[in-house]
Amino acid sequence: MSAPFDLNDDSVIVVIGTGAGGGVLSNELAQRGISVVALEAGGRYLPEDYINDEWESFGQLAWLDRRTTSGDWRVAKDFSGLPAWIVKAVGGTTIHWAGASLRIQPHEWKAKTTYGPVQGANLLDWPVDAEEMAPWYEKAETKLGVTRTGGRAGLPGNNNYKVFEAGAKKLGYKEVHTGRMAINAADYDGRMSCQQTGFCFQGCKWGAKWSAAYTDIPRGEATGHLEVRDRAHVLQIEHDASGKVTGVVYADAEGKQHRQKARAVCVAGNSFESPRLLLNSASSLFPDGLANSSGQVGRNYMRHMTGSVYGVFDKPVKMWRGTTMAGIIQDEARHDPSRGFVGGYEMETLSLGLPFMAAFLDPGAWGREFTTALDSYENMAGMWLVGEDMPQETNRVTLNHDVKDQYGLPVPNVNFDDHPNDLAMRRHAYRQGAAIYDAVGATRTLPTPPYPSTHNLGTNRMSENPRDGVVNKWGRTHDIANLFVSDGSVFTTGASENPTLTIVALAIRQSDHIANAMAKGEL
Amino acid sequence: MSERLVKSALTRRALLNRSVALGAFVVGGRFIAAADAAWAMEVTHLQPQTMATLVQMARDIYPHDHVADQFYAAAVKSYDSEETAQIVEAGVAFLDAAARGKGFASYLDVPWERNRVDILRGMEESDFFQTIRGGLVTGLYNQKAVWPLFGYEGESYSKGGYIDRGFNDINWI
Numbered sequence: 001m002s003a004p005f006d007l008n009d010d011s012v013i014v015v016i017g018t019g020a021g022g023g024v025l026s027n028e029l030a031q032r033g034i035s036v037v038a039l040e041a042g043g044r045y046l047p048e049d050y051i052n053d054e055w056e057s058f059g060q061l062a063w064l065d066r067r068t069t070s071g072d073w074r075v076a077k078d079f080s081g082l083p084a085w086i087v088k089a090v091g092g093t094t095i096h097w098a099g100a101s102l103r104i105q106p107h108e109w110k111a112k113t114t115y116g117p118v119q120g121a122n123l124l125d126w127p128v129d130a131e132e133m134a135p136w137y138e139k140a141e142t143k144l145g146v147t148r149t150g151g152r153a154g155l156p157g158n159n160n161y162k163v164f165e166a167g168a169k170k171l172g173y174k175e176v177h178t179g180r181m182a183i184n185a186a187d188y189d190g191r192m193s194c195q196q197t198g199f200c201f202q203g204c205k206w207g208a209k210w211s212a213a214y215t216d217i218p219r220g221e222a223t224g225h226l227e228v229r230d231r232a233h234v235l236q237i238e239h240d241a242s243g244k245v246t247g248v249v250y251a252d253a254e255g256k257q258h259r260q261k262a263r264a265v266c267v268a269g270n271s272f273e274s275p276r277l278l279l280n281s282a283s284s285l286f287p288d289g290l291a292n293s294s295g296q297v298g299r300n301y302m303r304h305m306t307g308s309v310y311g312v313f314d315k316p317v318k319m320w321r322g323t324t325m326a327g328i329i330q331d332e333a334r335h336d337p338s339r340g341f342v343g344g345y346e347m348e349t350l351s352l353g354l355p356f357m358a359a360f361l362d363p364g365a366w367g368r369e370f371t372t373a374l375d376s377y378e379n380m381a382g383m384w385l386v387g388e389d390m391p392q393e394t395n396r397v398t399l400n401h402d403v404k405d406q407y408g409l410p411v412p413n414v415n416f417d418d419h420p421n422d423l424a425m426r427r428h429a430y431r432q433g434a435a436i437y438d439a440v441g442a443t444r445t446l447p448t449p450p451y452p453s454t455h456n457l458g459t460n461r462m463s464e465n466p467r468d469g470v471v472n473k474w475g476r477t478h479d480i481a482n483l484f485v486s487d488g489s490v491f492t493t494g495a496s497e498n499p500t501l502t503i504v505a506l507a508i509r510q511s512d513h514i515a516n517a518m519a520k521g522e523l
Numbered sequence: 524m525s526e527r528l529v530k531s532a533l534t535r536r537a538l539l540n541r542s543v544a545l546g547a548f549v550v551g552g553r554f555i556a557a558a559d560a561a562w563a564m565e566v567t568h569l570q571p572q573t574m575a576t577l578v579q580m581a582r583d584i585y586p587h588d589h590v591a592d593q594f595y596a597a598a599v600k601s602y603d604s605e606e607t608a609q610i611v612e613a614g615v616a617f618l619d620a621a622a623r624g625k626g627f628a629s630y631l632d633v634p635w636e637r638n639r640v641d642i643l644r645g646m647e648e649s650d651f652f653q654t655i656r657g658g659l660v661t662g663l664y665n666q667k668a669v670w671p672l673f674g675y676e677g678e679s680y681s682k683g684g685y686i687d688r689g690f691n692d693i694n695w696i
Contacts, residue, residue: 052678055665158685159693166696197684205680315695320675322690354675358664366584366656367640374664375587378674440696 003224005037010261012037016234019092020503021487022268023212027220028511036226041233042088050203054356057202063088068400071416074449078363083414085452090230091213095203098325099182101146102497103137106130111493115342121390126492127464127473140505144182144210153185154178158322160349163381167436168329175330182210196322237281245483264482271456271489275397276412291477296470300391302458302494305422307385308448311437312376319351333496341424344496345387385429388496390419397459457491474513546631548575562593568608573615576630583639584656594669598662614651
């Protein structure tokens with residue numbers, strides 16, 4: 001059924017990466033009859049392949065190619081070679097994501113206007129806004145089957161949620177519910193409902209959680225217009241003398257190199273690999289890398305202000321039972337500078353199994369302060385804190401020429417320093433998170449440091465003015481008309497919401513733009 | 524559980540006749556065992572006393588009073604290899620030297636945990652300590668046999684998840 005395209009077929013659109021951005025874009029283009037070759041660095045894994053064991057699954061799915069880190073963020077110390085916890089597989093990180101599907105709030109599209117000047121922050125308004133995005137969000141919510149949207153019911157709350165909700169209500173929080181989740185509360189779109197199995201991060205074995213791996217990818221292939229080549233790692237994007245891109249060079253599973261020609265190239269390799277590929281594609285015409293006349297490729301890396309709070313109680317909670325991200329408090333997501341910081345944060349339940357709790361609760365810690373916390377594992381409730389972090393030009397992905405990957409190419413170095421606004425927000429969030437559990441009788445609370453990043457944003461930011469960013473409002477690079485970026489790296493600012501829904505909405509919208517440009521003969 | 528870490532085939536009497544008490548352990552020619560002979564482990568490349576010290580060190584790094592020694596032993600068993608024997612013997616020798624510096628005969632001779640922890644704190648930045656500690660994070664906590672001791676239930680897919688098995692059964696909130 002899948003269409004095989006010739007390497008020399010320059011009528012195809014090449015999409016690099018098959019996650020929330022690239023996977024959705026590939027299918028949306030194929031549904032419109034446009035020929036697509038999607039190149040995916042990882043292998044193919046479907047629900048029957050997913051492993052409900054944290055470390056074993058990590059070995060199966062995680063992107064473990066070499067990376068380096070610098071800056072004052074704690075991840076650089078605790079996990080120096082693992083700045084991100086993302087997936088290398090067909091479907092990308094949509095296999096691993098928790099499913100939280102929130103729209104960016106209207107004021108967050110205008111961060112610079114709303115927040116005013118923030119020292120050291122490279123704030124900018126997006127070139128799109130809530131009104132323009134509304135119909136695309138609706139399409140994305142319908143695709144993903146997001147609960148509590150479009151008349152769909154919410155999920156039931158698990159034990160972890162019940163503790164969280166009770167504490168939130170005692171504190172007077174109002175916007176508390178089981179979330180808007182791309183996890184079916186009832187059968188939807190050929191996928192069954194959630195069986196409360198846990199292990200959402202390891203891939204949903206029921207297919208109750210939306211993932212491009214078993215929705216958009218096979219549906220795109222079924223049209224006959226999409227060919228997905230897995231274990232195809234793109235090394236370079238090539239261009240002609242006029243500066244238009246002409247195709248890509250990639251290595252297959254055996255390391256053998258191929259050149260796929262293309263009408264246009266869409267880069268969707270997540271916020272480390274996408275800028276890295278543009279930088280690694282430098283040429284005499286583009287000595288600073290492709291689409292980098294602004295100098296912004298790789299800059300403004302955002303990872304969300306994150307942290308977790310675990311509460312220990314005198315009775316069992318068994319937080320691992322059921323949906324990993326089982327509920328949300330949205331009251332703190334507002335912009336209210338009286339709290340001592342701009343922007344806001346969401347609080348979302350989270351649980352880790354015992355093996356990951358040991359690894360992530362307080363990396364490097366040992367002795368009884370640490371082990372007595374784990375002794376109460378069964379009595380723990382947990383939440384994740386996720387808020388808007390400040391874009392900073394010096395938080396950036398660069399090429400580390402001292403360290404080479406398996407193909408001899410420089411690996412990405414990820415430099416990140418927390419902004420004072422991020423630190424103030426984290427302090428506030430830790431305090432509120434602890435207060436929630438204290439309000440329902442916690443005997444101990446544990447403010448847990450950030451995990452390796454799953455929300456990687458901003459390294460090819462979208463901007464109205466080509467001087468300020470890498471891509472325009474359609475994700476089309478300012479410099480090269482047939483080169484697009486189609487993942488979370490286009491985020492102008494981070495907002496406080498989990499980013500996947502916005503990445504999907506932007507990808508659907510971009511497919512419309514590309515189809516229109518092709519129809520007009522512009523591409 | 525390592526196939527080489529098994530309930531001892533030796534009778535308790537035979538074991539104790541051939542060994543000497545050392546802290547919570549007994550060590551003999553090529554083995555260490557629990558003082559109550561509940562388990563025993565053969566060593567090939569390390570001295571039995573070195574392995575016993577490693578087991579104690581593992582417990583002192585991640586002390587869980589309800590987790591028996593055999594799980595700590597399983598977590599450090601892999602250091603009994605040709606590749607690691609030399610560096611581990613050297614690390615344990617350093618540990619024993621630090622104990623002697625505080626007036627004890629060896630690390631295993633230090634009776635209170637707080638004094639052993641003081642010794643470990645003094646070498647916290649060393650590669651040896653960090654290797655042992657880092658290895659324990661998975662070596663100890665990723666043993667499926669350890670999970671029930673913490674109440675953790677592991678995978679539930681094979682049982683149909685918790686939809687009908689208590690995902691929301693909390694009764695005290």
